[in-house]
Amino acid sequence: MKFENLLKLSSDEILAGSFGIEWESLRAKEDGKLSLTPHPAIFGDKLTNPVITTDFSESQIEIITPTFDTIDEAYDTFSLLADLVNSSLPDDEYLWFQSIPCILPYWDRIPIAQYSEDGVDNQKYREDLAKKYGVKKQMISGVHFNFSFSDNFLKKLYSLEKSNVGFKEFKNDIYLKIARNYLRYCWLIIYLTGCSIGSHQTFSHDCIHLMDARDNFGSYYSTRGPSFRNASCGYKNLKELYPSYDSVEEFVADINRYIEEGDLSEAKELYTQIRLKPKNPNDLLNSLNDGGIEYIEIGTLDINPFYKCGLVKKDMAFLHLFLIYMLIKEESDYEFWQKEAKINEENTAERAYDDSMRLLKDGKEVSIGQWASEIVDDMYEMCDALGINEFDTLNMMYERISNPDSTYGKKLLRLIRKRGYINAHMELSKNNKQISIENLKNMDICNDSEFRKYFNVALVGK
Numbered sequence: 001m002k003f004e005n006l007l008k009l010s011s012d013e014i015l016a017g018s019f020g021i022e023w024e025s026l027r028a029k030e031d032g033k034l035s036l037t038p039h040p041a042i043f044g045d046k047l048t049n050p051v052i053t054t055d056f057s058e059s060q061i062e063i064i065t066p067t068f069d070t071i072d073e074a075y076d077t078f079s080l081l082a083d084l085v086n087s088s089l090p091d092d093e094y095l096w097f098q099s100i101p102c103i104l105p106y107w108d109r110i111p112i113a114q115y116s117e118d119g120v121d122n123q124k125y126r127e128d129l130a131k132k133y134g135v136k137k138q139m140i141s142g143v144h145f146n147f148s149f150s151d152n153f154l155k156k157l158y159s160l161e162k163s164n165v166g167f168k169e170f171k172n173d174i175y176l177k178i179a180r181n182y183l184r185y186c187w188l189i190i191y192l193t194g195c196s197i198g199s200h201q202t203f204s205h206d207c208i209h210l211m212d213a214r215d216n217f218g219s220y221y222s223t224r225g226p227s228f229r230n231a232s233c234g235y236k237n238l239k240e241l242y243p244s245y246d247s248v249e250e251f252v253a254d255i256n257r258y259i260e261e262g263d264l265s266e267a268k269e270l271y272t273q274i275r276l277k278p279k280n281p282n283d284l285l286n287s288l289n290d291g292g293i294e295y296i297e298i299g300t301l302d303i304n305p306f307y308k309c310g311l312v313k314k315d316m317a318f319l320h321l322f323l324i325y326m327l328i329k330e331e332s333d334y335e336f337w338q339k340e341a342k343i344n345e346e347n348t349a350e351r352a353y354d355d356s357m358r359l360l361k362d363g364k365e366v367s368i369g370q371w372a373s374e375i376v377d378d379m380y381e382m383c384d385a386l387g388i389n390e391f392d393t394l395n396m397m398y399e400r401i402s403n404p405d406s407t408y409g410k411k412l413l414r415l416i417r418k419r420g421y422i423n424a425h426m427e428l429s430k431n432n433k434q435i436s437i438e439n440l441k442n443m444d445i446c447n448d449s450e451f452r453k454y455f456n457v458a459l460v461g462k
Helices: 011-015 071-088 117-133 151-161 167-193 248-260 281-291 313-328 337-351 368-386 391-402 408-419 421-442 449-460
Strands: 017-029 052-054 060-064 093-096 143-149 198-200 219-221 274-277 295-301 358-361 364-367
Touching: 011 151, 011 313, 017 071, 017 313, 052 071, 060 071, 071 093, 071 313, 071 421, 093 421, 143 151, 143 313, 151 167, 167 248, 167 274, 167 295, 167 313, 167 337, 167 368, 167 391, 198 421, 219 408, 219 421, 248 281, 274 281, 295 313, 313 368, 313 391, 337 358, 358 368, 364 368, 368 391, 408 421
Parallel strands: none
Antiparallel strands: 017 060, 017 093, 017 143, 052 060, 143 295, 198 219, 274 295, 358 364
16 A cells, blocks of 8 residues: 555545444452352343343453444443443442453352353353363453444545455455554554553462562562563463464465364454454354455453543544554564564563563564654654644653653552552442442433433343
8 A cells, every 4th residue: 555645535534434342341349359140130131232241251241332433432432331331230349440350269150151042152152262261361351442444435545546456355455454564563552551460369370470569468460561461371372373464365264274273163262462354253254255354353452440431532542543554554574573573462561661671673672662662753754644633642652652650550550559459459440430320420311312322222232
């Protein structure tokens, strides 16, 4: 793709797209222990409710927004749904605003999501994952950001590029380039948004082993890295898998090979920072081959405990800009880029605050501050050239790079040192729940059509 062709389009056309949010959170009791009660009946049937369901566990609520034309609409709807969920929980129960779990019981007491006969395949899939990866790892939660460019933008760009391939292949190539570059550079998103630095002793020992400090209440934490959800101890495939992103056909062939060799049970078991999504995700590989890539799913974001819905709108705005930058960024031809990207991802997650830590850039060492600054400088130039007025967002990210103390991870570190891992998060969770309750009290329910619409969908499933 030629950058000069983007200059022929308006900033509104470039920024236009489709946006959605998926968000998981455990339910915790007042003492920080996992709630072992079934999925709240107020949310109806988890199999049919389109916006409030469960993820792996009965104790793990998932919010799924519809798609919207702007980040503002997607975020505001998600924020409302978070308020509805938080306010609908029993008085002694709270959403756990942290990607790493709360206090867990013995593994055999963690309730896997239960389904009616119509959902037997969903239940079996979860039971198989529990046997393969262990139940406790399944309790890691996070935020997924779904994005696609508008068809109008893609068609105009296709016309300007005068490509010699069909539109479907052109569209695939756009998202494949973004996927390749995102895998290379997602370490920056981990640094900027990471906020999972601690663990209770009841969680996974391979995660605790990586942490260098301990509080007085049976928990551990790290002073060196921002995101242990994205660390080597996070939720990963048992074997490192590097499918080809050169074409949809090669990607599908590689996933089929992993399934045949027993590395994956099905396509959706491939855990990566970015996923290629077709029109029919329930028949992922065939749908990718037949219809191509419809959108991409970013799975890097940690739950942010400092905000009442666990997500910051400015971070979404930056991620949107970052994906546009991934489209225009020239690619390296370094042969071992996927393996190097994995190393950078995990080193950033575990040791970004360590001044001696170095990332690998085409086989050569570079400091995280230097490389991060170069990327954001490039993004300033991109926004200036394309007429995108998001400099306040970039300024915020630049501050996190130049001053690590301003990052979420460092802010959480200061709080855990004072209050302990469990106490700090329970205070935040209680505060977030109270904010949600107050928000709904102050809302004009009768005259707010969006509230009434999502109230019916979230709590009744209709």
